[in-house]
Amino acid sequence: RKEVEQDPGPFNVPEGATVAFNCTYSNSASQSFFWYRQDCRKEPKLLMSVYSSGNEDGRFTAQLNRASQYISLLIRDSKLSDSATYLCVVTGNTGKLIFGQGTTLQVKP
Amino acid sequence: GAGVSQSPSNKVTEKGKDVELRCDPISGHTALYWYRQSLGQGLEFLIYFQGNSAPDKSGLPSDRFSAERTGGSVSTLTIQRTQQEDSAVYLCASSLDFGHVTQYFGPGTRLLVL
Numbered sequence: 001r002k003e004v005e006q007d008p009g010p011f012n013v014p015e016g017a018t019v020a021f022n023c024t025y026s027n028s029a030s031q032s033f034f035w036y037r038q039d040c041r042k043e044p045k046l047l048m049s050v051y052s053s054g055n056e057d058g059r060f061t062a063q064l065n066r067a068s069q070y071i072s073l074l075i076r077d078s079k080l081s082d083s084a085t086y087l088c089v090v091t092g093n094t095g096k097l098i099f100g101q102g103t104t105l106q107v108k109p
Numbered sequence: 110g111a112g113v114s115q116s117p118s119n120k121v122t123e124k125g126k127d128v129e130l131r132c133d134p135i136s137g138h139t140a141l142y143w144y145r146q147s148l149g150q151g152l153e154f155l156i157y158f159q160g161n162s163a164p165d166k167s168g169l170p171s172d173r174f175s176a177e178r179t180g181g182s183v184s185t186l187t188i189q190r191t192q193q194e195d196s197a198v199y200l201c202a203s204s205l206d207f208g209h210v211t212q213y214f215g216p217g218t219r220l221l222v223l
Contacts, residue, residue: 004151043200043214044152087151094165095207096142101151 001026004100006088012106017078021103023071023088030098033064035073036087038102044087047073078107111135113215115201121221122191130186130218134203141184142202142212143176152200158184159207191222 006023013019025033033050048055050062050071061074071088088100114133122128134141143155154168158178169175173191178184188195198219202212 008149043216045214046211096154096157096165097212098154099144099152101149 002100003027003092003098004088004090006100006103008101008103010104010106012108013078014108015078015080017107018074018076019078019105020075021073021086021088021105023073023100025069025071025088025090025098027090027092027098028066028069030069030090030092031095032091033062033071034089034097035060035062035071036089036099038085038087040084044099047086075105078105080107080109083107113201113203113213115199115215115218117218118216119219119221121223123223124193125190127187127189128191128220130188130199130201130220132184132186132201132203132215134182134184134201135213136182138203138205138213139181140204140207141178142204143184143186144200144202145170145197146200146217147197155186155199157207188220191220193222196220196222 004025035047036044037047038044048057050064054063059076063072085102085104087102092098116131142157144152146152156166156176160181161178173189176186198217200217202214204212
């Protein structure tokens with residue numbers, strides 16, 4: 001079983017749609033959680049950290065469920081520029097980052 | 110420089126040759142990480158440095174892979190006797206120190222082994 005699992009997609013949605021991505025992780029000792037964004041043939045960039053209480057940054061909302069070892073990312077009012085691969089990231093036992101394989105989003109006009 | 114830089118940006122080599130990939134982290138960042146990303150796959154952790162030390166080499170795929178960091182700055186990843194399965198994008202990242210929230214990635218080196 002992979003340490004971090006995501007549905008690879010692709011998710012194809014129209015502009016303005018709301019879309020949600022899910023991620024599960026296997027290590028109950030993980031302490032920190034993030035969503036990174038990776039554009040095609042570009043490097044990953046931090047999108048947002050994920051806190052236990054849930055957090056929001058504009059159109060983006062991240063949630064963490066420690067009991068179920070589950071992380072989610074909600075994007076409201078999708079824009080064409082949101083098209084990218086979204087990587088779920090957790091810290092491993094030694095503190096290093098463990099990346100999921102990513103979920104691809106395509107927002108269409 | 111403002112960000113993490115890597116060189117070369119692209120490398121084509123023949124099977125069996127050695128290659129060296131270079132990473133210049135953000136000035137002042139003590140932690141440096143190497144990852145590999147194969148086509149359509151997530152990032153695979155290879156090794157990280159805290160200063161010039163590499164506490165965790167567990168991700169290196171084989172003994173053909175090695176890395177070093179000197180002066181707490183530039184790092185090189187060396188792949189000896191390259192194989193076709195080594196073809197991937199090799200990404201370097203740095204952070205203020207190990208475990209810091211944000212890792213800043215370089216643009217990567219695209220390696221193709223023929």
